[in-house]
Amino acid sequence: MSFDFDVAVSTPFRMQPGLRRLAPGARQLTPSGPGSRHMREKLAVLSAFPSQAMLLQHGFDAAPALDALASQAALENPATLAWDGQCAAAPLLGVAVAEGEITQFAGGAFGLGDEVGRCLQLLAPEWRLAGLLSLVFEEDFAIVDATDTRIPWLAVALPSFWAPEEKIGRHLAAVHAPVADNALLLRASESLTRTVTGSERWERFVWTITDHPRLHAHPQRVAPERWPKSCDVAAAWWRSERQTFIPLPALRQAVFTIHVQVERLADAISAPGRAARLHEAVSSMSAAVLAYRSLTEVREPLLAWLASRA
Numbered sequence: 001m002s003f004d005f006d007v008a009v010s011t012p013f014r015m016q017p018g019l020r021r022l023a024p025g026a027r028q029l030t031p032s033g034p035g036s037r038h039m040r041e042k043l044a045v046l047s048a049f050p051s052q053a054m055l056l057q058h059g060f061d062a063a064p065a066l067d068a069l070a071s072q073a074a075l076e077n078p079a080t081l082a083w084d085g086q087c088a089a090a091p092l093l094g095v096a097v098a099e100g101e102i103t104q105f106a107g108g109a110f111g112l113g114d115e116v117g118r119c120l121q122l123l124a125p126e127w128r129l130a131g132l133l134s135l136v137f138e139e140d141f142a143i144v145d146a147t148d149t150r151i152p153w154l155a156v157a158l159p160s161f162w163a164p165e166e167k168i169g170r171h172l173a174a175v176h177a178p179v180a181d182n183a184l185l186l187r188a189s190e191s192l193t194r195t196v197t198g199s200e201r202w203e204r205f206v207w208t209i210t211d212h213p214r215l216h217a218h219p220q221r222v223a224p225e226r227w228p229k230s231c232d233v234a235a236a237w238w239r240s241e242r243q244t245f246i247p248l249p250a251l252r253q254a255v256f257t258i259h260v261q262v263e264r265l266a267d268a269i270s271a272p273g274r275a276a277r278l279h280e281a282v283s284s285m286s287a288a289v290l291a292y293r294s295l296t297e298v299r300e301p302l303l304a305w306l307a308s309r310a
Helices: 037-048 063-076 115-121 125-136 172-176 183-196 274-283 287-292 299-307
Strands: 054-056 087-090 095-098 101-104 140-145 150-155 202-210 237-248 253-264
Touching (some): 037 125, 063 237, 063 253, 095 115, 095 125, 101 115, 115 125, 140 183
Antiparallel strands (some): 054 150, 087 095, 140 253, 202 237, 237 253
16 A cells, blocks of 8 residues: 555644655656556546546646656556656557557457457547546556646546536645645645645645545446445445655646545454554544544444554
C-alpha cells in the first residue's frame, strides 16, 4: 500500500491539507499490472462513462502538463511506459498513442490482448494519451492551475464519492465547499495551490471507512442506502488515497495524482497499534465529519469493533 497509515491517521481528526515533502527520488506513479483490479475498473469506466471521467475546461491547453506527466512516468517506470515527447508506448499492453492515433503493435498480456486499444478507440483523439496513462498507471490525474486557483482538466475514473463533472473549471475553494469542517481547507486553498505548483514536490493522504468495496465510487453508481442494516462493520472496507503533485513551475501548474486503494478494514489495521490509533481518530470526529463520511449510523458499533482489536 502506498498509503502511510502512521502519518495520515492522527488525533484529533481534522480536515486539513496535511502536505508532506516528497523525499528525493520518491515514486509518484504506480504501474497497473495487465488485467489488475485498477485496470479492469478503469476500462469499464472509460468504456461506459468517459464524459464523466475525462473533462476539460474550454480553452485550456493540457499538453504541457500531459508531457510532464508522461515524462515522469517514463522516468520512473521505463519498462511500463516509453515517451519521446510525441509517442507514448506501453510494451506490456502492446499499445502506443501518437498525436491521437492508436497503434496495436503487439498482443497485450491479458484477455484477448487488445482490450486497452479498443477502449482508447472509444475516446476522442485528444483524450487518448490521457486514457493510456490512466490505464497504464493506477493513479487518476487532475491539473491544478495557480493562475486562477482552478481545476481545468480531470482524468478521474475512480472518484471517491464525488462527481468529476461537477468539479471541472471550479475554484479550489468551491471544490472543497461540500467538505465537512472545511475551514482549514478553504483558508489554505490559494496558499496550497501556490505551494504545489512551485519547485518542490509534495504528497498528502486521505482516508475513510466505507461499506463500498469498489475502487470506482461515482455517486451515481453507489448504492443510495449506505450501511444497510444487514452490513456488519467487521466486513467494512478501508478506502485510502495517496495524492502527489508533479509541478510545472514555469506555468504555475501541477499534475495532481490520486492513488485510490481499497482493502478490508481488518487487513488495514492488522499491524500492532493501528486499531487503537484508528479508534482514537474516529472518536474525535465531529458530527459533521461523521455525516459527511456516512459514518453516523455505524459510529458506535465501529468503535466497539475497533476497541475489541486494540
